[in-house]
Amino acid sequence: MTTASRRRRLPTITLARSDHERLANLADALAERDSLTSDQLAAELERARVVADDRLAPGTVRMGAVVRFSLDDAEPRTVRLVYPGEADIEKGCISVLTPVGAALIGLTAGQSIDWTGSDNRQRHLHVLEVTAVSVDA
Secondary structure, eight states, X not given: OOHHHHHHSOOOOEEEHHHHHHHHHXXXXXXXXXXXXXXXXXXXXXXXXXXXXXXXXXXXXXXXXXXXXXXXXXXXXXXXXXXXXXXXXXXXXXETTSHXXXXXXXXXXXXXXXXXXXXXXXXXXXXXXXXXXXXXX
């Protein structure tokens, strides 16, 4: 399989209806200020399977979830996926508007995604573990 065809075969993602709605509003609001990020988020939302919140499978990355993943050849790391105003890398909270955050949304443990970064480097992210959203998230 060629690298180009691997990039075209994106993994299936599933989003809770409430996350999808809020993220769509965020992408719309961002469109004039940062069209590239807005377009990337909108593309993920368009390809997502949307389900009722109570029907989202356990272990699916959603907003507020804690995710352990590996990126390229780096050591695995654990982050909480959050909205931009809550992002704080020192506390392990990563915004869904970052390339990694957008890549994580809707994946499940065991899934991987490849993409080309803004620096034209090939990136590979693999989800190792997803912890349910905590009530204080």
